[in-house]
Amino acid sequence: MAGKTVTTLTGSGIPLRGNDIDTDRIIPARFLKCVTFDGIGEHAFKDDIKGLAAKGETHPFADDRFAHAAILVANQNFGCGSSREHAPQSLKRWGIRAIIAESYSEIFYGNCVSLAIPCFTADHETCAKLQDAIESNPDAQFTVDIAQSTVTGPCGSITLQIQSGAQSQLLDGSWNARASLLENLDAAKAVASNLPYVSSYT
Amino acid sequence: MGQNLYHKVFDRHCVAQLPSGQYQLFIGLHLIHEVTSPQAFAMVREQNLNVPFPELTFATVDHIIPTTGAGRQRPLQDPLAEEMLQHIEQNTADFGINFFSPEKGEQGVVHVVGPERGLTQPGMTIACGDSHTSTHGAFGTLAFGIGTSQVADVLATQTLAMAKLKVRRINFTGALQSGVYAKDVALAYINRLGVNGGVGYAYEFGGEVIERMTMEERMTVCNMSIEGGARCGYVNPDQITFDYLKGRDYCPEGEAWERAVADWQTLASDADADYDDIIEIKGEDIEPFVTWGITPAQSVGVGQNLPAVDSFAEADQIVVREAYEYMSFEEGQPIAGTPVNVVFIGSCTNGRMSDLREAAKFVKGRKVAEGVRALAVPGSQEVARQAIAEGLDKVFDEAGFQWREAGCSMCLAMNPDQLQGNEISASTSNRNFKGRQGSPTGRTLLMSPAMAAVAAVEGKVTDVREHLEN
Numbered sequence A: 001m002a003g004k005t006v007t008t009l010t011g012s013g014i015p016l017r018g019n020d021i022d023t024d025r026i027i028p029a030r031f032l033k034c035v036t037f038d039g040i041g042e043h044a045f046k047d048d049i050k051g052l053a054a055k056g057e058t059h060p061f062a063d064d065r066f067a068h069a070a071i072l073v074a075n076q077n078f079g080c081g082s083s084r085e086h087a088p089q090s091l092k093r094w095g096i097r098a099i100i101a102e103s104y105s106e107i108f109y110g111n112c113v114s115l116a117i118p119c120f121t122a123d124h125e126t127c128a129k130l131q132d133a134i135e136s137n138p139d140a141q142f143t144v145d146i147a148q149s150t151v152t153g154p155c156g157s158i159t160l161q162i163q164s165g166a167q168s169q170l171l172d173g174s175w176n177a178r179a180s181l182l183e184n185l186d187a188a189k190a191v192a193s194n195l196p197y198v199s200s201y202t
Numbered sequence B: 001m002g003q004n005l006y007h008k009v010f011d012r013h014c015v016a017q018l019p020s021g022q023y024q025l026f027i028g029l030h031l032i033h034e035v036t037s038p039q040a041f042a043m044v045r046e047q048n049l050n051v052p053f054p055e056l057t058f059a060t061v062d063h064i065i066p067t068t069g070a071g072r073q074r075p076l077q078d079p080l081a082e083e084m085l086q087h088i089e090q091n092t093a094d095f096g097i098n099f100f101s102p103e104k105g106e107q108g109v110v111h112v113v114g115p116e117r118g119l120t121q122p123g124m125t126i127a128c129g130d131s132h133t134s135t136h137g138a139f140g141t142l143a144f145g146i147g148t149s150q151v152a153d154v155l156a157t158q159t160l161a162m163a164k165l166k167v168r169r170i171n172f173t174g175a176l177q178s179g180v181y182a183k184d185v186a187l188a189y190i191n192r193l194g195v196n197g198g199v200g201y202a203y204e205f206g207g208e209v210i211e212r213m214t215m216e217e218r219m220t221v222c223n224m225s226i227e228g229g230a231r232c233g234y235v236n237p238d239q240i241t242f243d244y245l246k247g248r249d250y251c252p253e254g255e256a257w258e259r260a261v262a263d264w265q266t267l268a269s270d271a272d273a274d275y276d277d278i279i280e281i282k283g284e285d286i287e288p289f290v291t292w293g294i295t296p297a298q299s300v301g302v303g304q305n306l307p308a309v310d311s312f313a314e315a316d317q318i319v320v321r322e323a324y325e326y327m328s329f330e331e332g333q334p335i336a337g338t339p340v341n342v343v344f345i346g347s348c349t350n351g352r353m354s355d356l357r358e359a360a361k362f363v364k365g366r367k368v369a370e371g372v373r374a375l376a377v378p379g380s381q382e383v384a385r386q387a388i389a390e391g392l393d394k395v396f397d398e399a400g401f402q403w404r405e406a407g408c409s410m411c412l413a414m415n416p417d418q419l420q421g422n423e424i425s426a427s428t429s430n431r432n433f434k435g436r437q438g439s440p441t442g443r444t445l446l447m448s449p450a451m452a453a454v455a456a457v458e459g460k461v462t463d464v465r466e467h468l469e470n
């Protein structure tokens, strides 16, 4: 039941500047009223887009220049806030296939791994350089390489960081943890039988 | 060198190390709600999987449920909300999972219901598709918020793939001043360590301030661990924990209870336990806090003025500027005196009995200020029953508050309780994110229930310490 392996991804970029961009901004709560993730990509950053439009500005996710982007470059603590998988689901369905940022909230990072979205980290200067490069040439193509942990594009090849667990899961197709968890179901049952509370301390 | 609770509980639940290097952890209590579970059940069905431990999962409905009696008539007026409610009813029935439904009088915010029923017990691992699962850490549990794919993992295997965390001990020494509450303690450590200071960590809260706290106060402190970026937060179990749990529905009784307590006592961190980091915050230094921005770390003591943009590290200045613009506040202005339009008392942070009692003290015999819309929303139907038995509903009602039925309500406004336009809300919830309370331009000031109550009667942010003689 291993998923597809993810080795490299190529596409144009989209810059999203600022720290602490939370999951409520990625997908406002009213769009969580759904029982499937279908169609959720349309609502990514809905309120931020509206808010900027009211001031005559354009949010990157509403900017035609980035409409086909696949590689998102953000800053610190990206995806903080709620555990809602709706957030990475909406980015994925919008078209995002890889993310580069200074840091992530952990729940968001884990959710991305289970959707096979590689999340790389890089320092502030690198993220800013990539964001500038994308803005000056929105059509430029970037390739992220999971094994090498690099992004290659108009700025040359840049080394990024990726958590080693996530890296191996993407490379061998085990990013959906469920298959390996299921393999150990008997061992899980054995652990349960040794937990005093599972049998109410009888 | 002794061990801390995190490692003791982790080791007990560890099933295996996975090829990815992560650990497979058995989950002793799985809580689910209507927003993050339907897709997980769909994943389980798609893969033709079973739920091997249905008796370890408990469900309720909280996020979408209206909080007025009329609004709760079925079918719910909002067809999407009705569909979500039907899904959780059907999914729990199909898989033999206990559903704490409104009809049975057992419904409430998932993190209020678990502890009040005695489901949350020391030494457990707990998971829920909700970031504020950290609340349950108050009992000495490892409690994790998880995504929907992981909810499916827990349903299908009762386990999760998890990396090992570092542990940061946060010692709150001394005592709190009067007028300073558990909520202020939470806002204080987030202000000090930042919204991502906890990434990679479990927070262990201790010190005299925490040791003296009631379980409800400890829940408030642990609830906001996630706002500080920590994956979970906990307090070591002690006599206060055991006294709270004794006699609750799902707790062991008689000799089993004695065995449970003996076991729980072994799980607390050893006196010489090792930590990856230790921080001290003096209880005396904590003021009543109010957030002024769009992250829970953007806060000031109620007596202070809003900070200058250039007092922040350069990397943070973008979000600070964004906060000022969004909130329409100016650097240097005092937070006290800020007019509020709405007051929300409730949520899994501050929707328990002690929160309602504390707020009621400050509204009793007074009136909500002209033009202010004020809501008191109990965290569960059980809290509502107790509050009514104590007459708190009348106190709120007579002061001009709307007394509501249990649910998440205006904490995230997925039900009809929402801010309008750019209203300012004094809220006892945990997030002041842009648009969090239902209006894309709505503004949230987080504070304690006592501070929110005083804001309601004054119509503006006011130092609760000026009202303490009441």
Ligand code: SF4
Binding pocket: B062, B063, B109, B110, B111, B130, B132, B347, B348, B349, B407, B408, B411, B412, B429, B430
């Ligand atoms: S009360 Fe708020 S934070 Fe708590 S579970 Fe409900 S929506 Fe989430």
